[in-house]
Amino acid sequence: DIVMTQTPLSLSVTPGQPASISCKSSQSLLHSNGRTYLYWYLQKPGQSPQLLIYEVSNRFSGVPDRFSGSGSGTDFTLRISRVEAEDVGVYYCMQSIQFPPGFGQGTKVEIK
Amino acid sequence: QVQLEESGGGVVQPGRSLRLSCAVFGFTLSDYTMHWVRQAPGKGLQGVATISSNGANKFYADSVKGRFTISRDTSKNTLYLEMNSLRAEDTALYYCGRVTRWGRGTLVTVSS
Numbered sequence: 001d002i003v004m005t006q007t008p009l010s011l012s013v014t015p016g017q018p019a020s021i022s023c024k025s026s027q028s029l030l031h032s033n034g035r036t037y038l039y040w041y042l043q044k045p046g047q048s049p050q051l052l053i054y055e056v057s058n059r060f061s062g063v064p065d066r067f068s069g070s071g072s073g074t075d076f077t078l079r080i081s082r083v084e085a086e087d088v089g090v091y092y093c094m095q096s097i098q099f100p101p102g103f104g105q106g107t108k109v110e111i112k
Numbered sequence: 113q114v115q116l117e118e119s120g121g122g123v124v125q126p127g128r129s130l131r132l133s134c135a136v137f138g139f140t141l142s143d144y145t146m147h148w149v150r151q152a153p154g155k156g157l158q159g160v161a162t163i164s165s166n167g168a169n170k171f172y173a174d175s176v177k178g179r180f181t182i183s184r185d186t187s188k189n190t191l192y193l194e195m196n197s198l199r200a201e202d203t204a205l206y207y208c209g210r211v212t213r214w215g216r217g218t219l220v221t222v223s224s
Contacts, residue, residue, distance in 0.1 A: 001174070047216075048215060048217060051212050054212070090156075096211060100147055100148075100160055103156060
């Protein structure tokens with residue numbers, strides 16, 4: 001099984017400041033078809049996870065451009081350029097090169 | 113409009129069975145790989161089961177293999193999770209979904 005490891009597990013950010021979350025996988029998420037199956041989700045309190053970034057760096061429909069993803073192989077990063085109050089919640093990375101999909105432990109983001 | 117609606121959760125005694133349903137709207141089940149994931153109270157997300165778009169391939173987490181069965185009825189555009197020999201550690205909010213969208217979840221509580 002692929003193990004997904006996120007750091008940090010919690011983050012307290014001043015509004016307007018940047019934030020960054022790392023996600024490392026125990027195996028490469030690069031498929032033979034050339035696509036890398038790494039996703040980022042935000043789970044706001046009391047809600048289901050909502051997709052932010054798909055296949056490493058593609059922003060999902062309606063996601064603000066302050067969110068960006070980067071990385072390759074086994075090493076990935078989610079960046080928020082300027083954190084806003086509505087960005088609070090738990091962020092998860094997920095791999096779907098193997099099924100069922102596997103998630104990181106989650107990173108709880110709060111506003112200072 | 114894409115929507116997923118889980119149902120069938122409830123309180124059940126250890127060792128008993130439960131079937132979860134996930135009605136999907138706005139897309140066709142046979143076009144997508146579909147998943148069940150769960151979230152124990154206060155914990156992170158865990159992939160439980162996956163069914164391929166053609167229905168031919170099914171995948172399970174080790175913790176549920178041999179006890180849970182994922183299936184679908186394309187005529188009803190509904191996904192299912194049959195859960196047998198339930199244990200206390202299966203207590204969780206169960207979400208159905210595809211990578212880009214998840215339902216609101218249905219709560220399963222296993223308790224005597």
